Amino acid sequence: MYTPATTRYDSPGFYRRCGRSGVKLPLISLGLWHNFGAKDSYDNARAIACRAFDLGITHFDLANNYGPPDGSAEETFGRILRDDLGKWRDELIITTKAGYYMWPGPYGEWGSRKYLLSSLDQSLKRMGLDYVDIFYSHRPDPDTPLEETMGALAHAVRSGKALYVGLSNYQPADTVRAAKLLRELGTPCLIHQPRYSMFDRWVEPQLLATLEREGIGCTVFSPLAKGLLTDRYFKGVPADSRAGHDTRFLRPADITDAVLARTKKLNDLAQSRGQTLAQMALAWVLRHSAVTSALIGASRVSQVDDCVGATRNLFFSSSQLAEIESILSK
Ligand SMILES: NC(=O)c1ccc[n+]([C@@H]2O[C@H](COP(=O)([O-])OP(=O)(O)OC[C@H]3O[C@@H](n4cnc5c(N)ncnc54)[C@H](OP(=O)(O)O)[C@@H]3O)[C@@H](O)[C@H]2O)c1
Numbered sequence: 563m564y565t566p567a568t569t570r571y572d573s574p575g576f577y578r579r580c581g582r583s584g585v586k587l588p589l590i591s592l593g594l595w596h597n598f599g600a601k602d603s604y605d606n607a608r609a610i611a612c613r614a615f616d617l618g619i620t621h622f623d624l625a626n627n628y629g630p631p632d633g634s635a636e637e638t639f640g641r642i643l644r645d646d647l648g649k650w651r652d653e654l655i656i657t658t659k660a661g662y663y664m665w666p667g668p669y670g671e672w673g674s675r676k677y678l679l680s681s682l683d684q685s686l687k688r689m690g691l692d693y694v695d696i697f698y699s700h701r702p703d704p705d706t707p708l709e710e711t712m713g714a715l716a717h718a719v720r721s722g723k724a725l726y727v728g729l730s731n732y733q734p735a736d737t738v739r740a741a742k743l744l745r746e747l748g749t750p751c752l753i754h755q756p757r758y759s760m761f762d763r764w765v766e767p768q769l770l771a772t773l774e775r776e777g778i779g780c781t782v783f784s785p786l787a788k789g790l791l792t793d794r795y796f797k798g799v800p801a802d803s804r805a806g807h808d809t810r811f812l813r814p815a816d817i818t819d820a821v822l823a824r825t826k827k828l829n830d831l832a833q834s835r836g837q838t839l840a841q842m843a844l845a846w847v848l849r850h851s852a853v854t855s856a857l858i859g860a861s862r863v864s865q866v867d868d869c870v871g872a873t874r875n876l877f878f879s880s881s882q883l884a885e886i887e888s889i890l891s892k
Contacts, residue, residue: 564646567616576618576873578854580779583752585726587655587855589848589873591621591781596804597861600634604641606862611642613863615650617870623755623781623857624689625659625700626681632664636688644690654695658685659730659755661700673703673711682718696752697724699740701731712740716747726752730783734768741776751778755857758782758847759791760828760890770852779854782847786858788812790821791843793829802861827889831882840865841872846886848876 577586592614598607611622628635636658647654660681663671670677682697697718699711715727727749729740741751754773758765765782773780786792788811789804795817799805805812825839832842844856860866878886 564612566612566650570616570618573618573873580753580854581773582777583726583750583779585655585752585779587621587779587781588619589855589876590617590619590844590870591623591855591857592619592866593623593783593857593859594635594639595623595625595628596808596859598635598638599629600631600637602638604638607638608642608646609863610860610866611639612646613866614860615647615654617866619866619870620653621655621657621781621855621857623657623783624685625662625698626664626685627662633684633688636685640689640691648690651691656689656691656694657696657698657728658682658689658694659698659700660685661698661703661730673699673701673706673714675710675714675717678711678714679717682723686723693722694724696726696728698728698730698753698755699732702729702733702736708736708739709743712743712747716744716749719749728753728755730755731757734772737769737772737778738776741778751776753779753781753854755781755783757784758853759785759787760843760846760886761787761790770850774852780852781855781857782853783857784859785847785856786840786843788859790817791825791828792840793825793838795822796826796829804861824889824892828886831885831889835875835882837872837875838868840868841875844869844872845876846878848872849878 576588580587624636624639660678664681699715703711718724719727729737729751737754744751756765756769794803799814805814805817829839832839835842847853847856858869
């Protein structure tokens, strides 16, 4: 029988306000995209989730299609809730999303009201929940009126199946339009979820400033570039790594000499800061006041410990920032 650590809220600086809302999120959040599918070890998944909660991670990020197979990460998380964490439901922010392909036919992906609301019902069933804390539109749909997609999100809140709504992968202009529609519907946009890491900086020119202006929080996904911004691949491709056993989104070919040369230099700098490379990469995304939380994945408990350790040093001197720019530019 799991009992959470009584020390889990002992680091008050570990929570940041999510935009101009009443909700605070942990600096490090846990995503269940990988390692929580039907073929993954349940005991390992359960240990990762429970350790995360013990360390003050209250925010667990899911989507309808996480697995594989699609939906199985929600089933796994539902089991973890039943077995362990569910007793602390009021201490948890549980999210899900709909947008990518989920079932065949014209209603199984993108942004229609039909798809979003059916998908949310399915997600709630898989997790054994009455409501999620945040329901996201997972990607913009160029062919569905934004009014319809935002109307579906607002309906999810009005019907009590979600407390808040969010956007993921929306460009700045669409974010502003969507935020306006949601405000008019009485359901302000709580959060945006874009990809952001040292290796993918598309949010920097506009999106982060847009979110601050709109009062929308931001949880950034793949802050470790799916594992590239860690020491995972310094000695080849381990069989138990993402690139070693699940090549859907990260292939051994992505681990090029140029990537390794850059990450090894970044690793030297991280060590001079008293951090692992993963910790420095997380501190680096969290240096922006617009970023509420860094949304990590983990394949083992020790990675959760390491990542949370990042928050012990979020400060960068201007010369360290300049050195990072110089390494990234080569
Ligand atoms: N909204 C969207 O469209 C979208 C898209 C992608 C992801 N997401 C969300 O973002 C979450 C995180 O994405 P991600 O898994 O790509 O994030 P990530 O944090 O960039 O990568 C996680 C991987 O990095 C490695 N790792 C983590 N901590 C480590 C450490 N301390 N030392 C060494 N290696 C470490 C592990 O790789 P190994 O498995 O090799 O050990 C882990 O699986 C997802 O679970 C999902 O919730 C959202």
